[in-house]
Amino acid sequence: MTQTLKNLAKKLPQPLPEILNAIFNFLLKLKIIILEKIPFTNEQKKKYWLTHIYQEHNFSARERIFLSIARFCHVNRPIEGYYFEFGCHGGNTMKMAYNHFRFLFNWDYVAFDSFEGLPEIQEIDKQEIWKKSKLKTDENEFRSMMIKHGIPPEKLILVKGFYDESLDEKLKNKLLPKKAAAIYIDCDLYTSTVPVLEFIKDFLQKGTIIVFDDWNCFHADPEKGERRAFKEFREKYPTLQFEEFISTHEAKSFVFLGELNK
Numbered sequence: 001m002t003q004t005l006k007n008l009a010k011k012l013p014q015p016l017p018e019i020l021n022a023i024f025n026f027l028l029k030l031k032i033i034i035l036e037k038i039p040f041t042n043e044q045k046k047k048y049w050l051t052h053i054y055q056e057h058n059f060s061a062r063e064r065i066f067l068s069i070a071r072f073c074h075v076n077r078p079i080e081g082y083y084f085e086f087g088c089h090g091g092n093t094m095k096m097a098y099n100h101f102r103f104l105f106n107w108d109y110v111a112f113d114s115f116e117g118l119p120e121i122q123e124i125d126k127q128e129i130w131k132k133s134k135l136k137t138d139e140n141e142f143r144s145m146m147i148k149h150g151i152p153p154e155k156l157i158l159v160k161g162f163y164d165e166s167l168d169e170k171l172k173n174k175l176l177p178k179k180a181a182a183i184y185i186d187c188d189l190y191t192s193t194v195p196v197l198e199f200i201k202d203f204l205q206k207g208t209i210i211v212f213d214d215w216n217c218f219h220a221d222p223e224k225g226e227r228r229a230f231k232e233f234r235e236k237y238p239t240l241q242f243e244e245f246i247s248t249h250e251a252k253s254f255v256f257l258g259e260l261n262k
């Protein structure tokens with residue numbers, strides 16, 4: 001949010017951007033002063049810090065990713081097709097995607113999720129925070145949240161099911177020949193990411209961006225999570241060429257360049 005306001009402020013005539021920037025910086029200092037000086041209890045301080053500093057930091061890092069994709073796809077236009085999202089839960093990333101893509105591109109928004117929360121956690125994905133059925137949002141609830149947010153119903157496709165079953169040839173043929181412009185992978189686990197990558201392979205086109213939201217989960221261990229799934233995918237299909245794109249403290253993304261010898 002802060003980043004968006006700062007970007008908007010930059011468009012104003014001088015000296016307004018400088019004045020507004022000074023106000024933003026002052027507000028940030030003020031938040032820290034409030035935290036230090038007001039006699040909150042420790043629990044209240046924690047709540048305040050989580051809402052006003054910690055979550056805002058995560059939010060603006062994610063927002064940078066979506067704005068960077070918008071910029072990339074705009075400069076390299078036309079990049080047409082789908083916005084695919086694997087792992088949709090509360091709809092934060094789907095809403096952010098729509099906020100930043102709707103004005104430039106006529107993409108369709110496809111939400112792939114079990115809408116039952118996480119699957120059974122396999123040995124390789126065991127970590128304290130992951131539990132079966134955690135992060136569940138009901139399919140109808142998700143749809144109405146997205147429509148309420150403004151995504152036109154005819155531009156929204158929901159694919160319900162656990163990926164090892166739902167991402168089959170029938171679905172692929174239904175969605176093809178249209179390709180993907182941007183793919184957001186936020187399903188946390190190695191075992192969930194493997195079928196996702198196998199599925200998206202046929203939707204890649206020159207310039208498709210793939211974002212791994214959970215790149216640094218599992219202590220950023222390359223033998224775990226989304227990192228491992230992508231490493232194995234690249235080993236399995238060595239002719240597919242990728243270039244690194246934007247990364248944040250949590251996520252990493254790549255641009256698909258094309259296939260060697262094609």
Ligand SMILES: C[S@@+](CC[C@H](N)C(=O)[O-])C[C@H]1O[C@@H](n2cnc3c(N)ncnc32)[C@H](O)[C@@H]1O
Nearest residue numbers: 087088089090091092093114117162163187192
């Ligand atoms: C961290 S949440 C996604 C958060 C979401 N992007 C947001 O902004 O609110 C992870 C999601 O991945 C889904 N998920 C994980 N593994 C899955 C699988 N194998 N099949 C289907 N859905 C899966 C869960 O149901 C959950 O909704």
